[in-house]
Amino acid sequence: MRILRAAVPALLAVAALTACSNGQTPASPPPQDDLLNRTFVSTTVSGTPIPGGGPLTVEFVEPDRISATAGCNRASGTVDLRDGKLTTGTLATTMMACIGDKGEADAWMTSLLEASPAWSLTDDTLTLRSDSTTVTLLDKKVAQPDRPLVGTTWVVDTTIDPNAITTSAALEQSTPTLTIAPDGNVTGSTGCNRFTGTAQVSGDTVTFGPLATTRMACMGEVADVERAVLTVLDGQTTATVDADRLRLMRADGHGLGLHAQ
Structure with missing residues (x-):
């Protein structure tokens, strides 16, 4: 009986080592899960500025869907966030007429999204980088906190x-x-x-x-x-x-x- 008691911890240790060596450690959630159900608003743009001043607003409404506007029409469609790239499918847009500089905002936004920009998230800050443009966005809940219903x-x-x-x-x-x-x-x-x-x-x-x-x-x-x-x-x-x-x-x-x- 003494031999069996000594053998049990050894067997458990061997099993644990085997599980680790076989890659059975639970996988971490995909990093894109941190974007789900969040909306981000641009705070700075490096490169061509947003026509009309923006801001660029990007919303991750479902695991594989995105919605965005740069101050004129809203575009929405599918998105693939794997490998650190934001790659959209065909985007459907509203058809509102926008006057002045804002009339060019849709083309600016489409150019950025169709470039499959690299994305990174640090706490509440999302960064999108294409070859010509870098956009820094902040979680909308931080950038624009909800106003109180009562007293406003x-x-x-x-x-x-x-x-x-x-x-x-x-x-x-x-x-x-x-x-x-x-x-x-x-x-x-x-x-x-x-x-x-x-x-x-x-x-x-x-x-x-x-x-x-x-x-x-x-x-x-x-x-x-x-x-x-x-x-x-x-x-x-x-x-x-x-x-x-x-x-x-x-x-x-x-x-x-x-x-x-």
């Missing part, structure tokens, strides 16, 4: 319904606002009338109580803006904050897009 004055710049996301000259000129105070009091403007009321905030759920408004007559598209604002600020909504942007959505598909003032 938010300005409506987009109205949303189940069929469309809309901006308009009337919306830009009337600039509806919303502020939720720490005590739950709500104040703001529909772009025509002022309003007051209350809201309960629980996680990402904001439930608005009835709002009291002034009684100024609103005409034309300004009246349409007011109706859209008051439709959303009535009852339960889901709030999503991303940096300096807020989206409020009702279950019926009506919503508002807002930016921090």
Whole structure:
């Protein structure tokens, strides 16, 4: 029995050595996994600057998909990050017309991405290097921290319904606002009338109580803006904050897009 007790540790040691020699040590996750579900915003560009000033925003939305914009249209498609290269497939882009220098931003971005730039990640800093351009990007959560939902004055710049996301000259000129105070009091403007009321905030759920408004007559598209604002600020909504942007959505598909003032 004494011989068996002495043999067991020796056998275990031999087994461990054999496992190591056979390469059975658990593999580390691929380095590209550190990019997943993260968005990076450019801070510096060495080489040709981004037309219109950018910034370049790169989002890794799925293990093999990428989305990017340099200040004009958004491109998205597949991506291969193996061997330290960022190699995209055919990218689909939005078709928005961009004026001035920003009209050349898409070509700048496409040139960089089609060059299969080398990539490296150090903590929150992503670097993309092609033969002619080096771009340093910072994790958006670090570069542009989320603004607090409560206590921030938010300005409506987009109205949303189940069929469309809309901006308009009337919306830009009337600039509806919303502020939720720490005590739950709500104040703001529909772009025509002022309003007051209350809201309960629980996680990402904001439930608005009835709002009291002034009684100024609103005409034309300004009246349409007011109706859209008051439709959303009535009852339960889901709030999503991303940096300096807020989206409020009702279950019926009506919503508002807002930016921090």
